[in-house]
Amino acid sequence: MKIWRWKKKWLVLLLSPFLLFLSFLLADKLYPLPVTSQRTTQTILAENGTPMWRFADEHGIWRYPVTLDEVPDYYLEALLGYEDRWFYHHFGINPFAIVRAAWQYVTTGRIVSGGSTLSMQVARLLEPHDKTLLGKLHQVFRTLQLEWHYSKDEILTLYINRAPYGGTLEGIGAASWSYLGKPPSQITRSEAVLLAVLPQAPSRLRPDRYPERAQAARDKVLDRLAEFEIWPPEIIEQVAQQEVWVFPRKTPQLAPLLARRLSQQYPRQPIIRTTIDASLQYTLEDAAMNWKNRLPAKSSLAILVVDHTDMTVKSYVGSIDFNDNGRFGQVDMIRAWRSPGSTLKPFLYGFALDEGIIHSESLLQDIPRVASDYRPSNFDTGFSGPVGAAESLLRSLNLPAVQLMEIYGAKRFTSKLYQVGLRLQSAGGEPNLSYILGGAASQMDQLVAAYSAFARDGKAAQLRFMPTDPLIEKQLMGEGAAWVVRRILSGDGRPPLNRSVSDIVPLGWKTGTSYGFRDAWAVGVNPRYLIGVWVGRPDGTPIVGQQGRITAVPILEQINGILMNRELNQYRPLPTDPKPDSVSSVTTCWPSGEVLDKEDPNCHRSQRGWAINQMIPPTLDMVSTLNNPTYRAGWLKIWVNEQGLRVAADCSGAIEKQIALWPVGLEKWIQPNERRSTLIPQMDQDCPVPGESNYSQLLVTGIINNQFVRALPGHNELTLSLNSQGGFGSRWWFLDGELIDTLREGAKLELTLTKRGVHNLLLLDESGQIDRIKFTFE
Incomplete structure (x- = not known):
């Protein structure tokens, strides 16, 4: 019986470790380590690694995770030498350190050194416990779990990223940036020792508040390093002579709206490195603040700068002041849907050039018109008559753009932009002519990205916010069309006579x-950068007098100056944009748009411009006159007799003659000797052209130009009975710029006047002809 009892005791003794191990495994399964239970904090970095913005966890704590490779070896030496010299040799609990700490407490009556290892400290950081025996046992269990699941390097990594550094800082990464303004990899030995000891009493030793205490604690660590000969004496002596000094603690606050955008896009990524140039971002945010007081109340401002050589975003200013609620500072206007105004026009001209619809000096018509229930007018309410394509784009004339849009097609235009990521939205949802004048909404980031086509040989590329973003691009137009449009936007749209074309293109x-x-825009392309500027009120209320040229261009030019000075100071060669082989200089003639000898009587005006692949298209006409041979522009073949009168082709002595006709809508803007009444000979009544319907000029009848009219005595109003003569189709009557009636051909207009003064009457017909009368009602 005694032998059995003795065997039983030994059996229990032998099985106890195994049972304890099984109990540990069961407890480990039931109560896993809470390593991932805390919400990951996020830090948004600039291109150089500088934190721009941070997103703390639910307790306001900020961590900047680093790896062991990102901290100096001497920091780890100081940390382990002071905290846990046997870290790589024990199993998470150092019994010798516990015995030593207990003996020191018994003999001195106070705590001389702690018995906790780094593993035990990590366990306490992950899950704080009460300072009781039960709490200590809980800490021991968590420590054993750490040692079971993680390597020593992984545990050390957890410590350096979770150690408290005062206030809302955890980890050496957050502490290094907040206190020292640099990454842990760049800290000095003195700073390394300081950061090693701060977690012992982070609030009491905060170096920004108590530098003397912090220095005393640092020196205590140096003494320990000297005692155990971890560092050479001469190094310790040098470090001890350095005073503890740190920056006032500050929170990274740069590019907040970009930070929010990327945080929403990558919510689980703790570190997001961007392509932002930190110094440029600081400069442009300061510039935005300087513009703040010059802009009307509740106005905001957005700036986007992109390096078009690789499409990396270098600056992102989404609002004028993130902290100004009165200006809706937390609304990101780079992502807001706003009317782009005329900023879409370069794409339309590029498409038209690319497909041979126009060349750079094609004749377009800047005249009043009515089309599809939309009556645009130029921004300055004036009309220029005949204009070249380059001039109409450079001056941002509306009516030539509408003429091109009508020929090219609004749906086709919108679809091409959509394919490269530039989406357009409108209330009706159906693309129409108004899109080219800002009748649809777009977003700045997509708009600026699409402008990259003018600097990247016609390929539009997507923006890259992070270095890991791939470069994605798609052909939007040919490189020749992109090159010509960019030259036009830079004010150099005509081929030079006696000099070569520079490969470096200035700001366009x-x-x-x-x-x-409501919105003022300026989008620019300089040798290296795309620049987008928007000014307006985020709530969409108008600002009377605000224009892109007046409001946005000065900001654009200031930014361009900053960027070009940086290029100069960095001694970087500017990217070039040489003329493609597909582009050539041509000299054409108006009105035909073709190449003619200058002495040819049909060459009324000689124009020098750029053509793509030698495509020289004839002059465009309006859609309204293309189906009407009588009013169509271009070449007219006639036969004349010896007296120069027009005759039928089979008449005796008939001579064939080609006449180049201007578009009929330009009759009021061209010289008298260029008009149809001069160019087309009178009919010879002895041998007339059978079935010919002669062109007839549109005229207002019932009042003459510069006439003074009066009401009858005792009456305050006057009714004029007006009619039209000549022309074609329906007539639109405008008084002082406002449409007052639409009548069929031959119908009279009864115009009642009540307002005295000078009035301007304009009559427009379907062929595009106009007649203008200025009169005074006394």
């Missing part, structure tokens, strides 16, 4: 002003 820009002065 396009403005935009939305209806009601």
